Amino acid sequence: DTAVSQTPKYLVTQMGNDKSIKCEQNLGHDTMYWYKQDSKKFLKIMFSYNNKELIINETVPNRFSPKSPDKAHLNLHINSLELGDSAVYFCASSQMASGETQYFGPGTRLLVL
Amino acid sequence: AQSVTQLDSQVPVFEEAPVELRCNYSSSVSVYLFWYVQYPNQGLQLLLKYLSGSTLVKGINGFEAEFNKSQTSFHLRKPSVHISDTAEYFCAVILKSGTYKYIFGTGTRLKVLA
Numbered sequence: 001d002t003a004v005s006q007t008p009k010y011l012v013t014q015m016g017n018d019k020s021i022k023c024e025q026n027l028g029h030d031t032m033y034w035y036k037q038d039s040k041k042f043l044k045i046m047f048s049y050n051n052k053e054l055i056i057n058e059t060v061p062n063r064f065s066p067k068s069p070d071k072a073h074l075n076l077h078i079n080s081l082e083l084g085d086s087a088v089y090f091c092a093s094s095q096m097a098s099g100e101t102q103y104f105g106p107g108t109r110l111l112v113l
Numbered sequence: 114a115q116s117v118t119q120l121d122s123q124v125p126v127f128e129e130a131p132v133e134l135r136c137n138y139s140s141s142v143s144v145y146l147f148w149y150v151q152y153p154n155q156g157l158q159l160l161l162k163y164l165s166g167s168t169l170v171k172g173i174n175g176f177e178a179e180f181n182k183s184q185t186s187f188h189l190r191k192p193s194v195h196i197s198d199t200a201e202y203f204c205a206v207i208l209k210s211g212t213y214k215y216i217f218g219t220g221t222r223l224k225v226l227a
Contacts, residue, residue: 004156031213041201043157043217056214090156096213099145099164104156 003027004105006091012111013081020077021108023091032074033053033092034066043090049074050096080092081112115140117204119218127226128196134189134221136178136204144206146187147215148178151201160202163187174198199225 004025013019025032033056034046048056049068063079074091091105116139123188126132145164151159161172168180187199187204204218 041151041220041222043203043220045214048213049205050213092156094213099162099207099209101147101159101162102157104149104216106156107154 001002003011004091004093004103006105006108007087008108009106010109010111012113014113015081015083017081018077018079019081019110020075021091021110022078023074025091025093025105027093027103027107029095029103030071031094031111032071033069033094033097034074034076035090035092035104036088037088037107039087046085047074047076083112086110086112115144115208116214117206117216117218119202119204119221121221122219123222123224125224125226126194129193131192132190132194132198132223134202134204134223136187136189136218138187138204138206140185140206140208143209145209146178146180147205147207148172148176148187148189149203149205149217150174151203151220153200156193157203159191192210194223194225196225197227198223 007022031050035047037043044061047066052068065077068074087109092102094100094102118137147162148160151157161170163170163180171177201220205215
């Protein structure tokens with residue numbers, strides 16, 4: 001029973017294309033996150049939604065647009081992909097209370113050619 | 114602003130030897146502290162966390178960490194490592210109140226050698 005799932009697992013695409021990554025959690029959590037992990041393993045938060053409301057919006061190019069249709073889903077759409085967007089994107093979820101554990105998905109490996 | 118420093122980017126250690134992975138943080142307000150582990154090609158999972166109470170926290174897989182407020186440290190230890198402990202380890206903090214944003218350290222790659 002997968003707690004946090006992401007699709008696709010791998011994504012190879014050309015520069016300039018538009019792509020989406022989907023995330024779903026079945027833990028009943030009210031908060032979901034998107035992180036970007038670069039080739040040096042540095043992990044940076046991009047966005048967070050609580051009950052479908054955007055609560056964290058870091059300095060991310062506006063080519064990246066998150067969308068939360070309900071509190072169990074958080075999708076990430078990327079327009080006009082660039083080489084520098086190549087990374088692993090992780091979705092995570094938690095309950096909205098400081099100190100709560102975040103549960104991570106397996107990641108989506110994006111390679112932009 | 115908060116920050117997390119993991120000074121060691123890589124730590125090689127022989128199997129069955131002890132290991133300590135260092136984490137120091139900087140914050141003007143109280144924080145909660147976490148250690149997460151990332152096995153190859155997987156997402157992160159929680160090893161342990163310190164919220165309050167005893168400063169020595171025990172986690173999964175035989176790991177433990179000690180919160181030292183005066184030194185603003187939260188070092189991770191294991192008395193005897195296994196090959197299967199080879200992974201990336203991340204220290205993280207979150208404010209006790211206010212934003213729910215984790216600040217992650219840059220990670221320490223633990224490589225256990227046979």
